Amino acid sequence: MILTIEGLTKVYGALRVVDDVSFTVPSGDIVGVIGPNGAGKSTLFSLVTGFLDAAKGQVNLDRKPIGSLSPVERARSGMVRTFQVPREFSHLTVWQNLMAATPKQSGESLTNLFFRPGRIREEEDMNSQKVDAMLDFLRLSHVAHTPAGRLSGGQKKLVELGRALMTGARLILLDEPFAGVNPVLIEEIAERIRELNAQGIGFLIIEHDLGALTRLVSTLHVMDRGRLIASGVPAEVLANKQVREAYLGGTS
Amino acid sequence: MTAYAELMIGGLMSGLVVGLAALAITLVFGIARFANAATGDTMTAGAYVALSVSGATGSVIVGGLVGALAGAAIGVVVYFLIFRKLAGRSSVANLLASIGVAFIIRAIVGVIFEHQQQVFQLPLVRPWRILDIRVQPSDLNLAIVAVLTLATVFLILYATPVGRRMRAVADDPGLARISGISPTRVMIALWALAGSVSAVAGVMYGIKTVVTPEMGWDMLLPAFAAAILGGIGHPVGAICAGILLGTIQEMATPFVGFTYKLAISFVVLLIVLLVRPSGLFGRNEGAR
Structure with a gap:
């Protein structure tokens, strides 16, 4: 299941929260999106999953535009998201x-x-x-x-993952899966993602925290103030000067 | 003493009726998220259908079953015609629409069955005397019907796939939708279930008293009170609160008189809500 994002833009007043973002999540790949708070990562997710309408741009699933589909229809077609604050049938x-x-x-x-x-x-x-x-x-x-x-926050994130998998999802969008999770459980979750990926399930992961993510993804995109400022393999991206300034505040 | 025991049995019976009506209200509230004022008139319609079918067949059991099915059908039809179109609107809009639905159901009932009060034709049976307390055999039968209805509802809610999905929608409708749970399917099941529970309550009430076009509407206030007292959206709470209110009302009658017995249950409701704002069983808003 290939996800292609083309020129996606969302404007609130004068603020371009997501500004002309384009990238692809190849079939069965793990792709990460990082960026400081307020960079537009969560908005990007909501645009892709249909929770928000884009001002401009296109989202394609297996090369078919899905811009007119509701969140439910997008979920049914095999692309399921989780939430930053995990949601469960409590x-x-x-x-x-x-x-x-x-x-x-x-x-x-x-x-x-x-x-x-x-x-x-x-x-x-x-x-x-x-x-x-x-x-x-x-x-x-x-x-x-x-x-x-x-359950604990980390366990709830696993329940979300399980529920997404039970619906038959082929591409799972994880919104900060490691945030607020203890380090042991972070490794557990990362390991499950690797195993699922080996079975051909694709992931698009938003993270604020870099540690576990950079070891997981094949491609990393960096967002800052709505724009994509760098893309590539994690090591290269993290060495990028612009990224270090935006994300790490210039320090190593 | 025996007089009180007999009042208590009467209270339990009317409590079961109120409890069933409150269960129907609380089910709809928990999942569709509004107070359904058409519950009372669905009771009335169920009672009239049961009355005419039992008159035609000579069997109250067949009449009651057809009445329950009619209640389910009314629920589903009303959902498709009205509440499906109002999904996502405010609960006030839905409540107002349900009041309109109540009037329409009552008008149709009036046109078909006319306005005179009618009674179920039941054979006269000598009451049993247990420890000198008079017990009507028909009360025992009605109690069994109520228990069977409750058992069926709770089995459906807690032990079947559709019940699981109903509770999932009650818990987080948005999450249910993106987890691939069809809201329409769940709503059809909900309305059929709530409609037939209302109808059973109506049939029981009709057998205990008389069948009139206003009977259900008159039951609405006590039923709402029980649903709130039990903790809105909480099925077990609705039943327990209904029985509690029914019993207190009947037991209080010798002291406060017939006119004020309804007021007594509202006093109880107020006291409980002052101590426990979420009701007897409620933990927070919404349903489980």
Whole structure:
């Protein structure tokens, strides 16, 4: 699943929050976007996922423009986002969170419930096995039956990842997956992302924190005041003088 | 003492009716996010359908089942015609629309079934005497119906895929949508469920008292009170609060008189809300 962004622009009054940004997330790649606070990273995400409308520019998924699709339709076509402050169905257990996101359930309809209970049971068993395997993979099995609202921030980020994967997403957009997560869990999350990527799932990751991200991504884009100021392999980008001034304030 | 025991049984019965109506209100509130004033008139319509079907077939059970199905159908039709189009509007807009829906349902009921009060034709049965307390066998049957209805609703909510998705939408509608949960499917299930629960409450109320076009509308205020008392959006709370209010009302009657019994339940409501603003079971706004 290839994501192409062309000349994306968002204006609030006189402020160009996102200014003519273009880049591509090749199929099955991990691409990162960094930048100081207020650089326009989150706005860029909302434009790509359809939560905000762009003033100018185009978003293409597998070379087809998706600018007219709603966030739901974009999610259905295989591109799912997570949130900077993780969102979960807080009163549902972790297991139920993932089960709820499994697509195409005939148990969605009340009439099926009464007239085709056998088929629903079969589907439930099948989906439940998938969810169990996913929880196992995410190392969340021990909290499977805990209400998701009670988890730690880092665990919630894993639940978000799991829910995105259960919907059948092929490209996952992570909004600051490492923010507010303890260092041990950061490595865990990074490791899961690598393993999923090895299975062909693409990632576009926004981060404020550089450490874990630079080791994860193949391409790094730097935003500052709405514009893309540098792109390339992480080592090169971080050596760039303009980047160091904008992002690191000139110090090493 | 026996008189109080009999009042308490009466209170439990009317409490179950109020509790079921409050359950229907709280389900809609938790997921569609507005107070549905058409709940009462859906009760009335269910009662009338049950009354005429049981008159035609001679079976109150068949009548009740058809009444419940009619309630579900009304819920789904009203959703498609009105509330689907108002999705995303403010809860006040939806509440006002539901008051309009209530009037329309009542008018249709009046046209079809006319305005005289009617009663369910039930065989007269001698009450049982248990420890000198009179117990109507029909009360026991109605209590069983109420318990079965509750069991079905809670099974659907907590043990089926559609219930899981309903609770997911109640929890975070935006997140549900981008997790691929179809809001329309969930809403159809919700309205069918709430409609049939309302209708069962209406049938029970009709069997206990009389069937009139205003019966459901008159139940709306106590039902809202129970939904709020239980913690809005909380199904178990709605039932418990309904039973609590029903029992307190009936037990208070000898002291305050028939006229003021409704006021008593609002006094209880006020006291509870002063101590616990989110209701008996509520933890925060929204549903679970």
